[in-house]
Amino acid sequence: xxxxxxxxxxxxxxxxxxxxxxxxxxxxxxxxxxxxxxxxxxxxxxxxxxxxxxxxxxxxxxxxxxxxxxxxxxxxxxxxxxxxxxxxxxxxxxxxxxxxxxxxxxxxxxxxxxxxxxxxxxxxxxxxxxxxxxxxxxxxxxxxxxxxxxxxxxxxxxxxxxxxxxxxxxxxxxxxxxxxxxxxxxxxxxxxxxxxxxxxxxxxxxxxxxxxxxxxxxxxxxxxxxxxxxxxxxxxxxxxxxxxxxxxxxxxxxxxxxxxxxxxxxxxxxxx
Numbered sequence: 182x183x184x185x186x187x188x189x190x191x192x193x194x195x196x197x198x199x200x201x202x203x204x205x206x207x208x209x210x211x212x213x214x215x216x217x218x219x220x221x222x223x224x225x226x227x228x229x230x231x232x233x234x235x236x237x238x239x240x241x242x243x244x245x246x247x248x249x250x251x252x253x254x255x256x257x258x259x260x261x262x263x264x265x266x267x268x269x270x271x272x273x274x275x276x277x278x279x280x281x282x283x284x285x286x287x288x289x290x291x292x293x294x295x296x297x298x299x300x301x302x303x304x305x306x307x308x309x310x311x312x313x314x315x316x317x318x319x320x321x322x323x324x325x326x327x328x329x330x331x332x333x334x335x336x337x338x339x340x341x342x343x344x345x346x347x348x349x350x351x352x353x354x355x356x357x358x359x360x361x362x363x364x365x366x367x368x369x370x371x372x373x374x375x376x377x378x379x380x381x382x383x384x385x386x387x388x389x390x391x392x393x394x395x396x397x398x399x400x401x402x403x404x405x406x407x408x409x410x411x412x413x414x415x416x417x418x419x420x421x422x423x424x425x426x427x428x429x430x431x432x433x434x435x436x437x438x439x440x441x442x443x444x445x446x447x448x449x450x451x452x453x
Contacts, residue, residue: 187383187384187385188254188257188382188383188384188385188387188388189254189383190396191254191255191256191257191396192241192255192256192396192400193237193238193240193241193242193244193255193256193267193268194233194234194235194236194237194238194241194255194256194403195255195256195396195399196256196258196263196265196391197230197233197234197237197256198234198399198400198403199394199399200230200263201227201230201231201234201403201406202399202402202403202406204224204226204227204230205222205223205224205227205406208222208223208224208227216413219412219413219414219415219418220413221410221413221414222406222409222410222413223406223410231406231410232283232285233281233283234403235283235337235407236281236282236283236337236338236356237255237256237267237268237281237283239281239283239337239338239356240267240268240279240281240335240337240356240359241253241255241268243356243357243359243360244268244270244279244359244360246360247270247272247360247363247364248364250272250273250372250375251270251271251272251273251363251364252270252271252272252375252379253268253269253270253271254266254268254269254270254271254382254383255267255268255269257269257382257388258388258389258390258391259312259315259316259319259388259389260315260389261389266278266279266312266316267279267280267281268281269316269382270363271370271375271378271379271382272363272370272375273366273368273369273370273371273375274363274364274365274366274367274368274369274370275329275330275331275366275369275370276316276320276328276329276330276331276370276378277330277331277332277333277363278309278312278313278316278330278331278332278333279333279334279335279359280305280308280309280312280332280333280334280335281335281337281356282298282305282334282335282336282337283336283337283338284298284299284336284337284338284339285337285338285339286338286339286340287299287339287340288300288339288340288341288343289336289339289341289342289343289353290343290345291342291343291344291345291346291347291348291353292344292345292346293345293346293348293349294306294307294348294349296334296353305334306334306348306351309332309333309334309351310332310350310351312332313330313331313332313350314330316330317329317330319387320378320381320382323381323387324377324378324381328378329369331350331352332350332351332352333351333352333353333354333359334351334352334353334354335354335355335356335359336353336354336355336356337356338356339355342355
């Protein structure tokens with residue numbers, strides 16, 4: 182199978198975008214009526230992958246704004262299954278794996294190794310630790326000394342994050358905090374070490390081989406799907422507002438008719 186020429190060419194959300202599009206292949210186009218009323222174009226099967234892609238793209242955009250000396254790589258395939266490292270960041274502060282979690286509008290509660298999303302326990306901490314461990318082993322095999330790799334979990338658009346106690350090895354952050362947090366880390370790598378690590382990380386031989394397909398076409402198709410999803414959401418909101426406005430008009434009309442209706446109804450009851 183073909184692999185991207187260099188891992189630097191991979192874009193944020195690439196693996197989950199490919200999976201989203203694959204799961205949408207057999208979804209029939211929406212009818213005119215469905216479009217009119219804002220029916221969502223996503224299948225139930227594709228929706229979690231789509232949300233994951235949106236979250237990874239958002240974090241990728243944030244990481245691209247890191248200052249000089251920092252670099253980010255995205256959607257790095259690792260292991261034997263269809264898994265990847267969402268983001269790998271290398272800079273003066275060290276090496277960091279980022280596991281992105283798009284839990285829009287949900288409450289996040291963290292206490293040590295326990296993570297609850299709207300009250301449901303998730304295995305986010307072990308997964309983040311495992312990813313960092315895999316990357317550390319890969320780099321350690323190719324560097325003259327061990328390379329510490331620090332795992333982060335970055336939540337996108339949560340309603341609230343309550344951290345009672347940070348996990349021992351994993352840092353939990355909101356997406357709007359991650360760039361500032363990385364820049365605040367004490368220096369751990371000099372420019373030469375960063376350059377050496379990037380040379381290793383950018384080598385496709387380090388990672389699981391994947392079918393690169395046509396990345397530009399995948400991005401185009403996903404952008405089109407994303408626009409359709411947002412447009413459908415907007416239509417549903419308009420219909421909801423129209424429904425509320427209709428109910429309000431009916432209520433006002435009923436109130437306006439009360440002076441006329443009350444005598445008509447009450448008169449016969451009281452012999453008037």
